[in-house]
Amino acid sequence: MSDQTSPEPAVLTRREGAVCILTLNRPTQRNSVNLDLTRDLRAAVKAFEADDSLQVAVLQGAGKVFCAGMDLKFIGDPASKEVISGEGRFAGFVDLPRRKPVIAAVHGAALAGGLEIMLACDMAVAERSARFGLPEPKVGLVAAAGGIMRLAARLPAAKARELVLTGRSFDAEEAERLGLLTRVTEDGGALAEAMRLAEEIAANAPLSIRAAMEILRAAERASEADRWADSERVLPQLLTSDDAREGPLAFVEKRAPRWSGR
Template sequence: MNSPSTPTTDAVVLTERRDRVLVITLNRPGVRNAVNQALADAVDAALTDLEHDVELEVGILTGAGGHFCSGMDLKAFPDEGVPRVADRGLAGLTRARRSKPLIAAVEGAAVAGGFELVLACDLITAADTAFFALPEPARGLVASEGGAIRLPVRLPHHVAMEMLLTACTLSAADAARYGLVNQLSGQGKALDAALALADRILANSPQAVRVTRQVVEATRGLDDHTAFTVQDPLTTPVFATDSAAEGSRAFCEKRPATWTVRPGR
């Protein structure tokens, strides 16, 4: 892990622990953080650390140099192909199975595969100058790392189809208006907004957060009857935990809860 006081500025990905939060920064600013295989592997390694380190509970993905990510590095594409990692997709994220919340903090451009990385996150903060696009058809490509799958269920159908078929851009303000972005911030403040959002998550039971996210993933697209059948084995054990008892006591005693059990312990 890189220390905030001694950053490795030539690394393609920077990581910084902020208490129980891991900030992952794409660090190829000269090419708007375009994803080549080296960056993909480094993001995958950081996400693996987030997943397996029991002291970490929330991740934030952002970009250096005033932009989030311009997508796949087209100069590297002829030699490297799509920079996927194993079965986890672009940069080890777009097809990954995760258990901990991940927030995208977006400045500037989040386009093509960069936008697909954003769509793979659970929450999104964005500077009011940020913008999103899926221009793959203009390059003879398809948004195959989640863009064509996720966008039509995140935006009104015809808005999503316009983005997918015409390669038009969507401003952060419009993305927020449609509910795609959780919080808008001033330019340069998207990471601060993401850290504040992470603090709100950290105030809750880590186990409850983790299981809630698991339920959302496991029941997506199911009818209600099937969804409850899938959900109940996941949620029933939570009600018998120390965290559930502590949450109830804290509510009755009008005090903040003290969570002693973290996911993975």
């Protein structure tokens, strides 16, 4: 897989041996997800999957954060439908079929859709100062891109409900304690540590890794199909509500939202 060239895409790709490094590349927008990033990430992951010389991918963010979620200025755009529910669902990634492992290398923050992207990866390495959370209720939305259902599947029910319903952020220490992180590094070390993990995996037999991934994903998907159906039923009702319009508008205008409950 060759590196992409100018004009600079929303997702950069490069390779180191059998490892593909994917970089979300909207740093001035905190790598928030829009249509360009969605299409570029989907295409990059498909290219990684199709290249038999690549065994593992590492996904990172350019700039100060991993990913701040969906670009809220893009919510009302008709093209947002592709970002949310197109092939691969959110960001073209969170439900995109894959045979190979992807490791998230998180620095700064993985919030809202950014955390959902991290949770869709197979493993995650994060720096000690990284922050996580699903703050969608604070802007009149809901974490329907896999965040709620994956936290519900991986955490004790009481803790999953607390994090989902309060929308509070939490640090890497708590994320590791909850089992959401594979490794925690000092600041500045996430990519290097993710690469060490990726190279350790890539040194193994490719067919063994893909067979193991298939078994792991089969176990996960046994329950995911119904959860995605529930998500698709709830989300359209919410997105057409007055509150779903008010929340992002208040965020952009830097004011407190005025909820109507409609």
